[in-house]
Amino acid sequence: MVSDDQVRRLKKMLSRGKNLKVSALASGMDVKTARKYRDTDKLPGELKKEHNWRTREDPFADDWLKVKSLLENNPGLEATTIFKWLQRENSGKYQDGQLRTLQRRIKHWRATAGPPKEIYFPQVHYPGDLCQSDFTHMHKLGVTINGILFKHMLFHFVLTYSNWETGFICYSESFESLSAGLQKALWQLGGVPKKHQTDRFSAAVNNLSDKSQFTKSYQTLLDYYGISGQKIEPGKPNQNGDVEQSHYRFKKAVDQALMLRGNRDFSSLKKYRQFLEKIFQQLNAGRTARFKADLKHLAPLPKSKLTAVKRYKDVRVRQSSTIRINKHVYSVHSRLKGEKITAFLYRDCLKIKYGGQIVEILPRISGNQRSHIDYRHIIDSLVRKPGAFKNYRYREQLFPNSHFRLAYDLLREEMPERSDQEYLKILHTAAYDSEAKVTQALAQIIDNNLPLSAELVKKYIEKNAPLLKIKDIPVASLELSDYDNLLPSQEVTNG
Numbered sequence: 001m002v003s004d005d006q007v008r009r010l011k012k013m014l015s016r017g018k019n020l021k022v023s024a025l026a027s028g029m030d031v032k033t034a035r036k037y038r039d040t041d042k043l044p045g046e047l048k049k050e051h052n053w054r055t056r057e058d059p060f061a062d063d064w065l066k067v068k069s070l071l072e073n074n075p076g077l078e079a080t081t082i083f084k085w086l087q088r089e090n091s092g093k094y095q096d097g098q099l100r101t102l103q104r105r106i107k108h109w110r111a112t113a114g115p116p117k118e119i120y121f122p123q124v125h126y127p128g129d130l131c132q133s134d135f136t137h138m139h140k141l142g143v144t145i146n147g148i149l150f151k152h153m154l155f156h157f158v159l160t161y162s163n164w165e166t167g168f169i170c171y172s173e174s175f176e177s178l179s180a181g182l183q184k185a186l187w188q189l190g191g192v193p194k195k196h197q198t199d200r201f202s203a204a205v206n207n208l209s210d211k212s213q214f215t216k217s218y219q220t221l222l223d224y225y226g227i228s229g230q231k232i233e234p235g236k237p238n239q240n241g242d243v244e245q246s247h248y249r250f251k252k253a254v255d256q257a258l259m260l261r262g263n264r265d266f267s268s269l270k271k272y273r274q275f276l277e278k279i280f281q282q283l284n285a286g287r288t289a290r291f292k293a294d295l296k297h298l299a300p301l302p303k304s305k306l307t308a309v310k311r312y313k314d315v316r317v318r319q320s321s322t323i324r325i326n327k328h329v330y331s332v333h334s335r336l337k338g339e340k341i342t343a344f345l346y347r348d349c350l351k352i353k354y355g356g357q358i359v360e361i362l363p364r365i366s367g368n369q370r371s372h373i374d375y376r377h378i379i380d381s382l383v384r385k386p387g388a389f390k391n392y393r394y395r396e397q398l399f400p401n402s403h404f405r406l407a408y409d410l411l412r413e414e415m416p417e418r419s420d421q422e423y424l425k426i427l428h429t430a431a432y433d434s435e436a437k438v439t440q441a442l443a444q445i446i447d448n449n450l451p452l453s454a455e456l457v458k459k460y461i462e463k464n465a466p467l468l469k470i471k472d473i474p475v476a477s478l479e480l481s482d483y484d485n486l487l488p489s490q491e492v493t494n495g
Contacts, residue, residue: 001044002033004044004177007037008043010023010026010367020034059098060098067082067086071106071114073115075110075305080099080103082102083102125161126161126297127290127297128195128296129193129194129195129297130195131185131195133154133155133156133181133243134198136251138154138251141251143264150266150272153169153454154276155248156247157181157185158243161290161294164284164291165283165284167280169252171348171366174326174424175217180347181347183305183306185302187301190298193227197229221306250279253279309345310344311343312344315341317337317339321334321381322331328369328370329370330350330365330371330372331372331377332352332377333373336354336359344435348364349363350363350364373397382427386421396429400430400439404438410452411423441457441461444460
C-alpha cells in the first residue's frame with residue numbers, strides 16, 4: 001500500500017527532472033502506480049473513502065435506548081457496571097466477551113453526544129508571584145535509618161514561575177509542620193512571594209479539635225510574612241498542579257538515586273537529610289535563569305522567624321501517668337501524677353513544663369500512631385504491681401526493641417508463672433542502667449542459649465564484660481597416653 005510520503009517523494013523527484021521510471025524506483029513503487037499518482041493532485045490518504053458503516057450487527061441495538069437513558073441520567077456510570085446490569089436484566093443474552101463492544105459504543109456516545117468534559121486552562125506564571133506547598137508521603141520509597149523503616153512525610157515547596165523547589169522532613173500534616181516547613185522554605189529562598197497556594201488542609205484541620213483555631217493560626221503566619229493565602233477548590237488537586245507534579249518528579253529522582261546508591265539505609269537522620277538536599281540542588285541546577293527572575297521580585301523577610309508552637313495550659317496528669325494532647329496520649333513520669341503541667345507542641349516534639357522548668361521532651365506522635373508510652377515513666381509502679389502488665393492497654397509499647405520482645409517470649413516458655421515479674425525486672429534495669437547494655441546482654445544470653453533471668457542480665461551490666469570468659473570454661477586434664485588410643489595399631493619389627 002502506497003503512503004502519502006512515497007507520493008510526495010515521487011513528485012519531488014519528478015520536479016527535479018527525473019523520468020518516471022527512476023522516480024518510481026526511488027519512491028518504492030512500480031511505474032504503473034507512479035503514473036496514477038503523477039496524474040492526480042491527491043495523496044493516497046485523501047483518496048480513501050471514509051468507513052462509516054457497521055461491518056457486523058450491533059448486539060446492543062435492542063437495549064441501546066435503555067443504556068442511553070442510564071448514561072444521560074448518570075454520566076459517571078462505567079461501561080462495566082452497565083454491562084453487568086444488562087446481563088442481570090437479560091439472562092443469557094449477553095456474554096462476557098461482548099463487554100469490549102459495549103465499552104467502544106459508550107466511548108463513542110460520550111465523544112459525540114455525551115455531556116461536556118471539564119478542560120484545564122494553562123496559566124501564565126509571573127516571577128515572584130506565586131508559590132505552592134503540599135505534604136506528600138515518602139513511605140513507599142522504603143528508606144531505613146539503621147535498619148528500621150523510616151515512616152515520614154515531606155513538606156514540599158515550589159515557585160510556580162521557575163519551578164525552584166525545596167522540602168523538609170516532617171511526620172504529620174499539622175499546622176506546626178506547615179508553619180515550620182513554609183518558614184524554612186522562605187528563609188532558604190531569601191524572600192517572600194506575593195501569594196501562597198495550598199490544598200484545603202483537610203488532614204491538618206482534622207488533627208485539631210477547633211477548625212477556627214487552625215484558620216486563625218494560619219492567617220497569623222501569613223500576615224507575619226505579608227503573604228496572601230489562597231486555596232484550591234475542593235476535589236481539584238490539578239489547581240495545585242505545579243507542586244503535585246513536583247511530588248512525582250522528586251520522588252522518582254529520590255528512588256533513582258537510591259538505586260544508584262545501592263541501598264536505602266542511612267546511618268543517621270542527618271545523613272538522609274543531606275541526601276535529599278543534594279537531590280534538590282541537582283533538580284534546581286537547570287532552573288537558575290528563571291530563578292534569578294523570581295528573586296528580583298520577592299519581598300524582604302522579617303527580622304526573625306515566627307515560632308511554630310501550640311501551647312496547652314493547665315493539663316492535668318491522669319492517674320495512669322498520661323496526658324492527652326491534640327487527640328493523642330503521651331506518658332509522663334509518675335512523679336507528675338495528679339499535677340497540672342503546660343505542654344508545648346512543636347513540629348517534631350512535645351515539651352512538658354512544670355514549675356517554670358522543662359521536665360520532659362517527647363517525640364511528637366505521627367501517622368496512625370495514637371499514643372506514646374515510655375516505659376521509664378511507669379516502670380517503678382509496674383515492678384510493684386506486675387499483675388497489671390498482662391492486660392495493660394499499652395503493653396506492646398513496653399518492648400523497646402525486638403530483643404526485649406524475644407526475651408519476654410522465652411521467659412514465658414521457661415518460667416510461665418513468673419515471666420511478667422522477671423521481664424519487668426529486666427525492663428527496670430534498662431530504665432536505670434542502660435537500654436543499650438541490656439540489649440547487648442539479651443543478645444549474648446539468647447545467642448549462647450543461656451538460662452535467661454533478670455539476675456544474669458544484671459550481672460552482665462555490672463561487670464560490663466562477656467558472660468563467658470575463657471577461664472570460666474572447665475578443661476579436663478588428659479594423659480598423653482590417651483592419644484595412643486587414637487592411632488591405628490601396627491607391629492614394630494626390628495630390621
